[in-house]
Amino acid sequence: DSGVTQTPKHLITATGQRVTLRCSPRSGDLSVYWYQQSLDQGLQFLIQYYNGEERAKGNILERFSAQQFPDLHSELNLSSLELGDSALYFCASSPSGGADEQFFGPGTRLTVL
């Protein structure tokens, strides 16, 4: 158990809908990262927050947004969902925003029908 929690574990929704994925980092970690992993694909970095501020952006679509709250938990919002958004979404946390190892949560499996 990495100490990172993600909810929900599974999410099934329809095209055009909006969903919110939630992540709680390990105790004391200030950075949260969001990744997308499609079936049999590698990890695609979406976005990083450090202590409430956006630190880095990867291949995140404009339909997707995220935020990190004062208690350091983070939410990833996915809107106008398309079939191709079906994937595993992982959250990871690290102690700082630097060259730390990242600890991953169990993921949220999103299925868009």
Add this chain to the structure above:
Amino acid sequence: QKEVEQDPGPLSVPEGAIVSLNCTYSNSAFQYFMWYRQYSRKGPELLMYTYSSGNKEDGRFTAQVDKSSKYISLFIRDSQPSDSATYLCAMGEFNSNYQLIWGAGTKLIIKP
């Protein structure tokens, strides 16, 4: 050309064999290197973290970095069926943007 190249496999070896997993990269500024193990549909877990060149050993696992060749390796000794998983390499550089760059992962199958 991708910044990090990793053979997706699958790599199938008999139990007890020594496994060698590799990644090549193009960015000479990368200075820290990680190996993660991911079981099917689970979150990746960190196996090894090495800085700059050299070897690091942890139990049955050895990570090796050759910066001159831009090549990193993970060796698994006495491989077990429980080692069957996808192994992802990740690396980064020390600057203001500490993004990890990830390999695509190699699927490893250990046959009993």
